[in-house]
Ligand SMILES: O=C(O)Cc1cc(O)ccc1O
């Protein structure tokens with residue numbers, strides 16, 4: 001695949017209007033007696049009808065056939081993709097870390113290659129998230145996927161993804177992220193072959209931009225950098241298998257035609273992509289460093305103000321200038337639980353052991369912080385302005401503890417020696 005030439009529309013939560021064939025959108029009403037060109041009008045509501053206006057998300061689609069035109073559903077086998085906190089699983093009380101998950105372990109496509117690393121909450125209670133990795137080497141062909149359990153925040157780590165969705169097409173590459181709303185059909189092609197990445201499946205309130213408080217009206221992730229697709233439809237003949245995730249189970253059905261048949265749409269419920277290179281990073285320009293909440297790209301609030309169901313936080317390239325300051329993260333333990341991944345480069349608190357395509361998990365009140373090497377360096381180095389470059393780590397941070405899966409604990413990637421990275425931190429007290 002050459003560089004992407006797709007067109008997009010800009011703005012987080014914006015009201016977009018787009019037609020692949022001019023004249024396909026009705027004007028002045030959503031549901032005329034007959035829609036233009038004999039299309040079917042169909043509404044998808046991503047929030048309750050009566051959700052506050054600022055949170056309300058819905059889109060009207062004008063399509064060649066409505067979504068009801070499917071066959072019966074049969075069970076579909078996907079055992080590695082789990083939903084919610086597994087009640088019978090053991091949750092170790094210690095820090096956990098995984099080596100890069102082996103792409104060769106995933107022979108299939110984006111659906112079959114999904115492996116849950118850790119999950120919390122309960123999809124039926126619309127609360128919590130799952131942290132997955134996808135390990136795949138095949139494009140989805142004559143197949144589409146729809147997730148009724150939550151929205152999906154996809155963080156590619158290796159290999160570009162070419163997504164086809166009901167609202168149009170998006171190309172994403174490592175360093176970019178894509179957000180697929182709950183219930184929107186999509187398929188994933190792999191222009192670079194073998195691909196790996198992370199997914200946050202969010203059963204709770206939809207991700208949105210965080211409040212900016214005293215930061216003001218600009219900064220962090222700016223709304224205009226979120227890109228929605230333009231309407232596009234497929235004409236490819238042949239049956240399409242629809243795989244649906246519904247209440248933690250997987251189902252398959254067959255459609256005689258492609259479900260990517262939306263000729264025009266308008267609304268504010270859309271897939272979105274975002275390039276993390278556009279994140280306006282804020283940090284200390286005096287001393288100390290602020291809490292990592294300054295790196296929040298998107299937040300899924302819970303019912304308790306300020307205590308997120310999930311924050312999606314990135315640690316992008318940035319200047320470190322703080323004076324008389326230990327610059328990496330301090331030693332800490334938090335109420336919030338932290339699942340971390342690394343897209344590329346090194347993370348300043350763990351320059352060696354935390355590698356791209358791997359992960360770490362520091363659950364509620366589990367102490368962690370810089371390893372011995374990072375501590376020694378950061379506490380003795382000459383503090384000049386320094387660019388942390390070529391690095392992109394991220395965190396799915398949740399108020400709910402993550403429970404690691406069997407794949408995580410027994411699949412071969414678990415770093416049994418993780419705790420030894422702090423073992424050499426001696427008592428150097430010199431009164
Ligand atoms: O654990 C981590 O590396 C993430 C993190 C970074 C930071 O600067 C402060 C707290 C925190 O959890």
Ligand SMILES: [Fe+2]
Pocket residue numbers: 329332338362368
């Ligand atoms: Fe932390």
